[in-house]
Amino acid sequence: MTGATRTDDPSARRQGRSALNSLRFRLVDSPDSYGAKRRARRARWLSDTFPDLAEMSVLDLGGRVDSWSRVPVRPRHVHVVNLEPLPAELPAGMEADHADACDLPPAILSRRYDLVFSNSVLEHVGGHEQRRRMAEAIRELAPRHWVQTPYRYFPVEPHWVAPGMQFLPVPARVAVARKWPLAYTPGKSWEQAMKQVLTTELIGRAELRYLFPDSTIRAERMLGLTKSIIAVRTAGADPGP
Numbered sequence: 727m728t729g730a731t732r733t734d735d736p737s738a739r740r741q742g743r744s745a746l747n748s749l750r751f752r753l754v755d756s757p758d759s760y761g762a763k764r765r766a767r768r769a770r771w772l773s774d775t776f777p778d779l780a781e782m783s784v785l786d787l788g789g790r791v792d793s794w795s796r797v798p799v800r801p802r803h804v805h806v807v808n809l810e811p812l813p814a815e816l817p818a819g820m821e822a823d824h825a826d827a828c829d830l831p832p833a834i835l836s837r838r839y840d841l842v843f844s845n846s847v848l849e850h851v852g853g854h855e856q857r858r859r860m861a862e863a864i865r866e867l868a869p870r871h872w873v874q875t876p877y878r879y880f881p882v883e884p885h886w887v888a889p890g891m892q893f894l895p896v897p898a899r900v901a902v903a904r905k906w907p908l909a910y911t912p913g914k915s916w917e918q919a920m921k922q923v924l925t926t927e928l929i930g931r932a933e934l935r936y937l938f939p940d941s942t943i944r945a946e947r948m949l950g951l952t953k954s955i956i957a958v959r960t961a962g963a964d965p966g967p
Contacts, residue, residue, distance in 0.1 A: 764953075766796070768946065772843070772872055773799040775958060782840035785867055787827040787860065788847030791820055801841070807834065828856045830863055839868040846954075848875040849928050857929070861937035869961040873938065877945075877952045878928035884953075885910070885926055892928050899923045931955055 773779050784801040786794075791813050794804050805821040806812075807830070812822045825831055827844070828851050842864045851860055864871050876884045883891035887908040891899055903909060903919035914922070935943055938957035946954040 764946075764948075766798075768845070768874065769797040769799075773797070775872070775960065776841060776870065779841070785834075785837075785839040785842045787842060787844040787864065788850075789843065789845060791816060791822055793845075794820065805834075805839070827851065827863070828859045835863065835867070837867070840870060842868045842871040842873075844871075844873045846874060846876060848873060848934075850925050852925055853927065854933070857933075857937060865938065865940070865959075869959070871938075871941070871957065871959050873934075873941075873957040874946070874954055875934065875956075876928055876954045878930045880948070880951055880953050883928070885922075896920075896923060 776782065779799045779801055782801045783803045784805070786804055786806045788808055789806050790808065790810070791804075791806050794800055794806075795817065800819070803819050803821065805823070807823050807825045807827060809824065809826060812824055816822055823831075823834065825834065827847065844860075844864065848857055848860065851857055861873075864873060878892060882889050886902060886906050888902050888906050891902050891906075894902065900916065900919045900923050903923050904914050904916065931943055934955050934957050935941075938959070941957040941959040944956040944958055945952040946956060
């Protein structure tokens with residue numbers, strides 16, 4: 727009897743994964759990707775919203791020091807707070823601390839800033855109560871803020887670039903996080919994937935408005951659909967509907 731022909735070619739699988747990783751890089755991760763262009767557009771929107779940004783003292787909750795080197799307008803002073811490792815050397819006008827944005831130390835809570843900024847962090851802090859604590863600190867630390875988070879009801883989950891992933895049960899999301907070829911690093915262990923899934927919770931307008939009741943809720947759109955939502959408070963401004 728003639729044996730079956732094997733079509734499962736490992737080299738073909740590797741080439742396929744490489745092509746998909748390249749696609750994600752072009753879409754999201756490369757310096758000239760669509761995602762990078764949207765981040766640059768958001769930075770311009772920030773400076774347009776706060777014309778005196780160059781004179782401000784800014785607290786960045788959950789950001790990175792190097793992100794501020796690529797903005798069109800850099801504030802007078804930026805204080806970055808993050809749980810990730812911090813750079814050994816900081817540019818002039820930059821300050822950094824290793825701390826939890828939902829449980830800031832007294833040394834930071836006792837200070838006041840012109841603006842609190844946070845970009846794509848609120849969805850990672852670990853549930854509504856943690857988000858409430860972070861929002862409370864943001865509203866107290868400065869008269870102005872800009873808090874962006876991906877919109878839950880955009881059809882593509884942005885972290886894994888996976889359609890509808892955010893609406894799946896946890897076991898299914900873990901399976902996607904491990905195997906989806908457009909994930910940042912597919913092939914994770916079950917434990918790593920579970921941790922990522924449980925610490926990524928997209929929210930909608932209703933919760934963001936509840937967390938920031940005196941803010942304007944802006945929509946950042948893609949192809950006519952809301953891709954992310956931003957709570958913005960400008961000193962003395964009417965928060966609007």
